[in-house]
């Protein structure tokens with residue numbers, strides 16, 4: 047019974063990413079990524095865990111697609127492994143063949159593929175040549191996009207260029223919590239621009255013919271801890287670095303002046319070249335929004351930090367010194383992130399109201415909670431409640447005029463949670479890593495029902 051229906055054709059999906067689930071990191075010609083290197087570096091991932099095997103999805107993809115179909119979801123957002131497709135800069139047919147098989151299997155099961163080209167697994171040889179701080183990497187990404195478009199464009203019509211450039215740039219090059227694990231705000235601001243430039247160069251390639259493309263930034267609702275001038279300015283800085291830097295670039299083709307000013311001490315002015323912003327702000331068919339929580343920001347430097355890895359160390363916020371994050375008193379997930387569905391409504395209505403109109407997808411939303419297997423069943427009512435509350439926020443946003451076209455639950459199944467290893471479980475489907483047994487949690491069955499009925503009770 048549906049009392050809160052969603053628009054006809056709304057895409058109900060689940061999401062994953064290559065390094066987090068595929069395993070088979072040396073199979074069929076795959077090259078090394080920065081996450082292979084990072085995860086194999088002692089002290090970078092909890093318990094020294096890595097993605098060498100992960101969910102063994104590379105060999106079990108047909109089983110996983112069948113499970114998706116049995117649940118009733120109609121769309122699947124996955125990522126392509128750049129080092130599997132172009133190791134050492136050359137096309138690897140073995141890698142392309144895997145994604146052709148995956149796309150064909152999805153289409154045969156009635157599931158629409160949505161492919162992300164970059165979900166953090168940069169080929170190591172490109173990092174060795176300078177990584178995202180080097181402008182040339184953006185052009186190599188455009189070459190990769192052309193190969194992907196040519197090989198998979200008859201099967202895949204929906205493309206996301208880059209997943210969360212904020213994470214790749216600021217966790218990868220400023221705080222060092224993510225691969226490649228560097229701690230240089232100067233490199234981070236260069237990386238942020240070049241990730242967006244990579245999007246700007248690749249989007250026209252992916253949009254050729256009947257291709258549809260966008261990017262998938264991670265956005266947070268941001269609030270000051272108090273209405274003091276210092277806290278208000280701290281919130282402005284974080285909102286600028288987290289949200290407006292990416293939204294303005296992608297949807298307006300310009301960077302916000304206050305953020306450019308804040309980043310000037312890190313050489314940001316020298317990064318942007320003539321023509322870049324026209325490319326970055328070029329036409330897209332949709333924008334993905336990854337949303338998990340709200341930042342409540344204080345100017346006091348003795349507050350906490352947002353847990354982005356168990357080794358949270360240097361700040362991922364260039365130019366936002368004397369900023370800390372405080373809890374707003376809401377319940378938190380196993381990641382310590384506050385549960386705030388109102389923040390999702392806030393972000394969606396803000397993007398719809400303040401930016402040029404563009405169809406939106408929730409490309410990631412979900413929660414980690416500790417799951418308990420009892421007699422082979424997992425009753426993950428907290429995760430189910432989290433998703434239900436955020437879907438209700440989506441429903442309200444649509445009613446308020448937001449052009450929301452779909453929702454992808456993060457994640458289809460438990461997987462490698464970056465610096466946290468396998469200890470944080472976001473999946474609708476439980477994975478026993480000893481046996482690779484997949485077990486739908488109660489949230490999976492519930493979500494499948496919501497998908498089939500296209501609405502909430």
Ligand SMILES: CO[C@H](O)c1c[n+]2c([nH]1)[C@H](O)[C@@H](O)[C@H](O)[C@H]2CO
Pocket residue numbers: 063066209210213264265336337338354410456463472
């Ligand atoms: C730090 O919050 C981000 O928006 C964010 C959260 N998440 C992400 N980005 C990534 O896109 C996924 O690969 C993570 O597995 C997922 C869960 O941590």
